[in-house]
Amino acid sequence: MTTPEDRTYDVVISGASVAGCTAAVLLARRGVRVALLERRSDPAAYKVLCTHYLQPCAYPVLDELGVIPALERAGAIRNEARWYTRWGWIEPKPAPGKGELPYAYNVRRSTLDPLLRDHAARTPGVDLLLGHTVTGLVRRGGRVAGVRVKTLEGEREMSARLVVGADGRDSAVGKHAELPTRTFENGRFSYFAHFRGLELRDGITHSWFLEPDMAYAMPNDDGVTIVAVIPDKKRLPAFREDLEGAFMQFVRDLPEAPGIDAAERITKITGTVNYPLHSRKPIGQGVALVGDAAVTGDPLWGVGCGWALESAQWLTEAVAPAVLGRTDPDQALAAYEKRHRRKLGGHQHLAADYAKSRPFNPFERLMFSAAARDDAMARHMHMFASRLIGPMRFLNPVALAKASAVNLRHRESPERIPVNTR
The missing domain is CATH 3.30.70 (Alpha-Beta Plaits)
Known part of the structure; x- marks a missing residue:
């Protein structure tokens, strides 16, 4: 009888939450043999400290996974939102004659995590191995070539062409791989x-x-x-x-x-009371990080689950041919790193600066005040807050000019004060 210990894997993933399950499913669908390791033994385990918010940027990944019907049956809420500012409420609405604004879901991790884990376990090509804790990395010829794991039965090694750390902000894989990390203090709790x-x-x-x-x-x-x-x-x-x-x-x-x-x-x-932001190099030789293991955002912005889903998809698209021996693995990992940095680097930079617990800077005041006063600017804010556009597009010269014009009109058209004729 063949057991998981006897099998050969193309990819070993440490962590069977949002990022790990997503990567496992998408890789396996492309013919990759995946070992999905989870240190907890309970298949219904879930992350407690979370915003429970799936950004609209993640909707295409949820759609590719095929879990949207299951999420809606489970009661997930489409995440419309309004935001209070000192200038009033920002309330994004669809443009006249247009369809609804992009959305994803609010859903508790106690619902989401078991749903994704079950989806991964039922995907051909994925072996979900609960109660498996990564304790170290196996290196051959200067490359990561597998992991050492601890189970209830003892310790053993597992070989793979790629090791993926989907093990959260304190990523053991990232630490064992000695990937460079930048840490930003958070002035809020x-x-x-x-x-x-x-x-x-x-x-x-x-x-x-x-x-x-x-x-x-x-x-x-x-x-x-x-x-x-x-x-x-x-x-x-x-x-x-x-x-x-x-x-x-x-x-x-x-x-x-x-x-x-x-x-x-x-x-x-x-x-x-202490939740610093981390930005790790998302790749090494034979290793890659997804989700919070690569970038730990500020919970204030609710980006963690969305970026976990997206980064798992980016990694899959970059490395699947390589782990099947069809393309160069180092080039594939470099392509993933480039995309990861391009998509998330600017967002994380702004978040790290705002984590200093400061008031809005002049650009933020300009954009937030205009969004509270103008429907088109509110939609622009929604696209940025949903991580569907990046900082450069959010703060491009045309957007800044429109925001300035909105605020100028507001100053030139104060509310009329009734004249007391008595």
Whole structure:
């Protein structure tokens, strides 16, 4: 009888969450033999600290995976949103006569992770191996050629033409491969909790940009709304003294705050006081990183799941022929790195700067204020916030000129104040 230990794999993936499962499915469909390793033994395990937000940029990947019908059956919510600013609400709407704006889904990881893991396990060519923890890398001739793993049965080695780290922001694969890493401090902390019966206007996501504090409330599957607060670290002492009291009061004080006291909190308040941003080199010789292992974004922006899906797709498209012996593996990995850097580098640069917990800079003030005052600028903001366009297009000269014109018109047309004739 042949066991997984006896099989030869083209790719070994460490981590069976969003990025790892996506890469496994897409690679296997191209004829690649994949070992998908997960350190946890429970197939229903899921990530707890997450925004539970799939950016619209990830919709094409979800479509390629074929999981959109299953997500909608599971109750995933299409993620329309409005954003509060000091100039008012930014409320993106479709252009007249046009179809709906791009969307993806709000869905809890307790729903998403088991769904993707099951999808991967049922894909021919994927061996899902639970309870397998990567403890080191195997090198031959200066290249990574496999992994050392610990299981309940003991330790062993697994060989592969490519090792993929899909093992999160503290990536063991990235550390064992000694891939260069840049770390950016985060001047904010975050706490969140799940509620039932929390009503939101139009039933859509609300985000509050309070400069520098931040908060959001997101409707999710099964009638659950996730409320998160992301304050400046100057507020941390109050939260440490009375977490529940500080959390609830922060939400009550939000402009047009949701009725949190009338809702039922169904989870404890969970969070982290230190969440730095990481940018790792996403490739080495015989190794590649996807998802948070390569780029750990600021949770404020809710990009983690979307970038996990996208980076897994980019890696697959670049390396599948190489791991099947048809093209040069180093060139394939270099192509993935180039695409990864081009797609995400600018976004991460801006996020790392805003993570300093500062107010908006002049460009941000210009664009956010215009988006609160003009429908076309709100749609432009939606495309950037959805990571469907990059910073260069978001802040291109034409967009800046349009934003300036919107704000100039606003200053020239103040609200008329009734004249007191008495």
